[in-house]
Amino acid sequence: MAERVAARAGEVSGRGIGRLFKIRLSQSRSLKEAILRRELPRSRDLWALRDVDLNIEPGEAFGIVGRNGSGKSTLLKLIAGIFAPTSGELAVGGRVGSLIEIGAGFHPDFTGVENVYLNAAIYGLKRGYVDEHLDEIIEFAELEQFKDAPVRTYSSGMYMRLGFSVAMHIQPDLLLLDEVLAVGDEAFQHKCFARIADYQRGGGTIVFVSHDAGSVERVCERAIMLEHGRVLEEGPAGEVVRAYHRRLVTGPAEAAAARNGGEPGRCRVHEVKAVAGDGSARDRFTEGEPMALEVWLWSEQEQADASVTVGIRDTDGRPVGSQTLDGVLLRSERLELLRLNFPGLPMREGRFFVDVGVMSRDRDAELALEERALELSVFGSDAAGSGPIRLGGTWELPPADGTGDD
Amino acid sequence: MATNAAARSAAWPSFGWITGYSDLLVTLVRREVRVRYKASALGLVWSLVYPLAMMAVYTLVFSVLWKSAGDIPHYPLFVLAGLGVWGFFQASVQVGTGSLVGNADLIKKVWFPRELVVAATVLAQTISIGVILAILIPLDLFIVPETVKTMVLAIPILAALICLALGFSWITATANVFFRDVEHLLAVLFLPWFFLTPVLYSLDLLPAAVQHPWLIDLLRYGNPVTPYVEGLRAVILEGTVPGASLFAYMFLVGPALALVGLSVVQRFEDRLAIEL
Numbered sequence: 001m002a003e004r005v006a007a008r009a010g011e012v013s014g015r016g017i018g019r020l021f022k023i024r025l026s027q028s029r030s031l032k033e034a035i036l037r038r039e040l041p042r043s044r045d046l047w048a049l050r051d052v053d054l055n056i057e058p059g060e061a062f063g064i065v066g067r068n069g070s071g072k073s074t075l076l077k078l079i080a081g082i083f084a085p086t087s088g089e090l091a092v093g094g095r096v097g098s099l100i101e102i103g104a105g106f107h108p109d110f111t112g113v114e115n116v117y118l119n120a121a122i123y124g125l126k127r128g129y130v131d132e133h134l135d136e137i138i139e140f141a142e143l144e145q146f147k148d149a150p151v152r153t154y155s156s157g158m159y160m161r162l163g164f165s166v167a168m169h170i171q172p173d174l175l176l177l178d179e180v181l182a183v184g185d186e187a188f189q190h191k192c193f194a195r196i197a198d199y200q201r202g203g204g205t206i207v208f209v210s211h212d213a214g215s216v217e218r219v220c221e222r223a224i225m226l227e228h229g230r231v232l233e234e235g236p237a238g239e240v241v242r243a244y245h246r247r248l249v250t251g252p253a254e255a256a257a258a259r260n261g262g263e264p265g266r267c268r269v270h271e272v273k274a275v276a277g278d279g280s281a282r283d284r285f286t287e288g289e290p291m292a293l294e295v296w297l298w299s300e301q302e303q304a305d306a307s308v309t310v311g312i313r314d315t316d317g318r319p320v321g322s323q324t325l326d327g328v329l330l331r332s333e334r335l336e337l338l339r340l341n342f343p344g345l346p347m348r349e350g351r352f353f354v355d356v357g358v359m360s361r362d363r364d365a366e367l368a369l370e371e372r373a374l375e376l377s378v379f380g381s382d383a384a385g386s387g388p389i390r391l392g393g394t395w396e397l398p399p400a401d402g403t404g405d406d
Numbered sequence: 407m408a409t410n411a412a413a414r415s416a417a418w419p420s421f422g423w424i425t426g427y428s429d430l431l432v433t434l435v436r437r438e439v440r441v442r443y444k445a446s447a448l449g450l451v452w453s454l455v456y457p458l459a460m461m462a463v464y465t466l467v468f469s470v471l472w473k474s475a476g477d478i479p480h481y482p483l484f485v486l487a488g489l490g491v492w493g494f495f496q497a498s499v500q501v502g503t504g505s506l507v508g509n510a511d512l513i514k515k516v517w518f519p520r521e522l523v524v525a526a527t528v529l530a531q532t533i534s535i536g537v538i539l540a541i542l543i544p545l546d547l548f549i550v551p552e553t554v555k556t557m558v559l560a561i562p563i564l565a566a567l568i569c570l571a572l573g574f575s576w577i578t579a580t581a582n583v584f585f586r587d588v589e590h591l592l593a594v595l596f597l598p599w600f601f602l603t604p605v606l607y608s609l610d611l612l613p614a615a616v617q618h619p620w621l622i623d624l625l626r627y628g629n630p631v632t633p634y635v636e637g638l639r640a641v642i643l644e645g646t647v648p649g650a651s652l653f654a655y656m657f658l659v660g661p662a663l664a665l666v667g668l669s670v671v672q673r674f675e676d677r678l679a680i681e682l
Binding site: 021030031077080081082083084096098101105107109110114117118121122123124125126127 | 426427429430432433434437440441511512513514515516517518581585586587588591676677679680
């Protein structure tokens, strides 16, 4: 028997995890076909995960980012124990609850209550435990009036509410989450997030999977980035997410284009310049000075309705602000100029970086991203303020008994 | 405690599912029974109507019209006992075979011992044989009073029969995940198999028993269901203890097949979620 490393509740530790899939080339699943067409190659090997090391501490919120097909779901299924790694060692401590595909295990002909028992039993809970918590589960799902109706009569919202409630009441040590947590209406959604936050405060581990890196940065402390089944980046969530963004651009162009559903249409940020009020290009400015950012974009193919975002970060990588323009037309093989005007430079003092990103229509694919396209230095003009941005307020002194300070 | 597929890649079948997941087993059995009888007005009575009707037809054809069963005492009871064993085996394997594919949603989503799904369908089928025995046993005791001494042996025989059905279903259910026509293949096989099983006749009373004793032995020991049919009849209908070889066969083959079946499910468990 394979040696298993003992793991504490809520801990995941894996070394050199790999998972091989045999992809069937023919769709056939019949014994007849298997015998008659023995000579044809019927499958192809695919490593969905390769040499993945994983170390998730109890109580941690851990993120996994990567494009579709990078191995995220395979890793989740390994953690959930649905199948085993082909190579390497993986230890998962305690009970794993999943908020992915909520309610998938319900039996349509069973009532809500019966499904609660069934689902809880699948997670290995004793009947006595469910007896005790049944009211609580039904109440959380707000299904008191419907608990004895078969779930096939439920609306999809009711279905999801019950599924969520069961999943949160099975006392998971580890919770699997993805960005699509669409449970019921907005009020219930808030209730769900509050419940998840409670769970996390109670020391529960969360594994959060997403291809929307922004939410990973919000939820998680640490993260890994997967590509083609391998770990490309590992560390604090913010850093991994930035690496992921870079990767989306510098990675294989076909991959980025494939996400867009089109041909590899190359698009790039040709140049970014900062121009002072007198029209001269500079990289040193004084606080409050009029300034414009000129962004030159080039695209091989025409992009209608692109979105262009200009973001400014400080030297620690903290965002200062960003601004997006939708509905930009990029004609094919032409340099296009966009100009973002600032009547008065909003930063106060320090060094700043300008990032420029181009997204396709509906912001579903990143066409180009240039980080640190430009570096700016800004000097404070007076000593009457502090902090990274110029507040820009104007003082006014009441005329009658004006005793305003300073 | 085994908590996932990785933990159970052992060479020997694991039994953790019986102790660790007994509540799930009970819930799943209950589900099977409920689903089966929920929308039927007569419920359990159906489990009885079908074998009783078949018993009446077979008696009419083979005993009254054809008179080929003339030497078999209490022919209707003889047929009913055989139908009970066969019916349980066939229904278990038939339903059990499709059970993994039928529960694909569950299996793809969360890990639990997969053998439970199949075991639950098989155990739910015991209700039908239970109903038949509930009718048959008092009748037998009344008509053939000497069976009272051997009746208790029905319990181990039934237990071994359940093992046989479990083992069979575990294997065919796993095979059915990979080749979806196994289910249909079985449906085709069951009819000839039924006639090769001495449900309607007695092997010892066949003319061939005298001319070709080896053929009878082949039919008796080559068909795993036959010893249970004969064994159960011996103890509940004839009041005799089955021969040593029959006894040994029943208690070796059933449990052995169950072990093999269990290791098959556990061995392929890892691939079930992928294939489904």
